[in-house]
């Protein structure tokens with residue numbers, strides 16, 4: 001659990017209503033954003049590919065008394081246009097870009113360029129298109145929030161994360177600039193930097209969350225911390241990961257990259273021996 005003292009109280013979520021779009025709102029952190037927003041009275045548009053988990057989260061949000069729209073679409077294949085169309089008649093006060101885990105964990109030269117392109121399409125192309133559309137409407141209204149989900153990977157190059165780490169770094173720098181551009185227009189922009197988080201996607205990828213030495217966050221804590229810091233951008237690092245970020249931003253890049261690599265390899269080796 002996150003230390004409560006480190007997290008500001010829940011913000012008044014009506015500032016971000018009446019509707020929120022959650023790109024990647026069916027599982028893990030995205031589902032927890034949805035529940036928390038619904039509890040705060042914000043209607044939600046939930047976007048993901050698999051209909052099953054979407055239906056489940058949608059019902060949980062309806063049970064909390066808000067309206068829900070569900071879109072089972074792929075953000076890398078027509079999803080953005082579908083979201084824009086499905087929200088043409090409502091006011092979206094919050095955009096959460098959560099979908100974006102690394103789907104092609106290969107060394108660059110051994111990987112499939114089309115699969116790397118999907119990582120780029122999901123994290124960059126879809127995110128930029130959504131932010132451009134909803135950000136302009138929010139700026140016109142002088143009200144709203146944009147929350148981009150980042151990763152520790154964006155702070156130092158690492159093996160099998162060349163493209164993923166690169167796109168996450170892009171998103172953070174983009175988010176910092178956007179924060180500057182929108183802060184006088186009543187629109188909050190936050191990049192929320194996650195370390196390892198116990199999501200279904202990571203569980204499916206086979207990550208052992210119990211590996212010794214691994215800092216693991218819970219999706220509900222991450223969502224709570226993210227919304228609590230939304231008005232305090234441009235960047236918030238999820239509790240427990242601050243030292244990792246401080247280390248990875250050091251000026252001696254050779255030392256940083258090699259030491260981070262060694263630490264991550266050590267964690268993986270310990271995990272493998274833990275798994276037998």
Ligand SMILES: NC(=O)c1ccc[n+]([C@@H]2O[C@H](COP(=O)([O-])OP(=O)(O)OC[C@H]3O[C@@H](n4cnc5c(N)ncnc54)[C@H](OP(=O)(O)O)[C@@H]3O)[C@@H](O)[C@H]2O)c1
Pocket residue numbers: 023024025026027028029030047048049050051073074075076079097098099100101102122149150151152194195196197198199200201202
């Ligand atoms: N979990 C971690 O340890 C960790 C660590 C650092 C950063 N992060 C960041 O946290 C965010 C969430 O990660 P996650 O572990 O929950 O995995 P994820 O694969 O990004 O899944 C999150 C949500 O996005 C949806 N989604 C994924 N790809 C999609 C696509 N192409 N089109 C539409 N929806 C899509 C998923 O549902 P469907 O699969 O049904 O589409 C799910 O609802 C990501 O941005 C990731 O980079 C996670």
